[in-house]
Amino acid sequence: MTYADTAQHAAESHFRWQSQARAALANIDWEAVQHRFLQDVLNAAMPQYWEARARVLEDARPRSTDFLGRATRAEVAAHDARLAADAARCRIQAALLRDDDLLSDHHATDVAMCLGENATADWGMAA
Numbered sequence: 001m002t003y004a005d006t007a008q009h010a011a012e013s014h015f016r017w018q019s020q021a022r023a024a025l026a027n028i029d030w031e032a033v034q035h036r037f038l039q040d041v042l043n044a045a046m047p048q049y050w051e052a053r054a055r056v057l058e059d060a061r062p063r064s065t066d067f068l069g070r071a072t073r074a075e076v077a078a079h080d081a082r083l084a085a086d087a088a089r090c091r092i093q094a095a096l097l098r099d100d101d102l103l104s105d106h107h108a109t110d111v112a113m114c115l116g117e118n119a120t121a122d123w124g125m126a127a
Contacts, residue, residue, distance in 0.1 A: 050094035
């Protein structure tokens with residue numbers, strides 16, 4: 001195969017991909033995409049969205065009765081800690097959207113999880 005044949009083959013495959021991409025883009029309902037995008041933006045601006053997300057993450061945390069498979073206890077503990085921290089961040093986001101006082105005792109555990117024990121100790125918060 002010559003260089004010219006190789007270049008011709010590469011160009012054909014490139015243009016074939018472009019025409020396939022154009023065809024796929026032409027079939028997209030852009031009004032529906034815009035509608036869904038705006039729905040997602042508005043949902044993310046609501047505290048209820050973040051509270052629900054926190055509940056989903058809490059529900060996903062490992063339980064003592066779960067089958068661990070090949071995962072070690074340390075791996076399960078790390079996964080649990082990540083899920084707990086993510087849930088705390090979601091609750092903090094909801095509190096911020098509600099304009100709650102993050103320095104209150106009600107949010108102390110979540111703030112401690114998000115910022116670390118040292119940050120809350122500096123603020124005089126109970127962790």
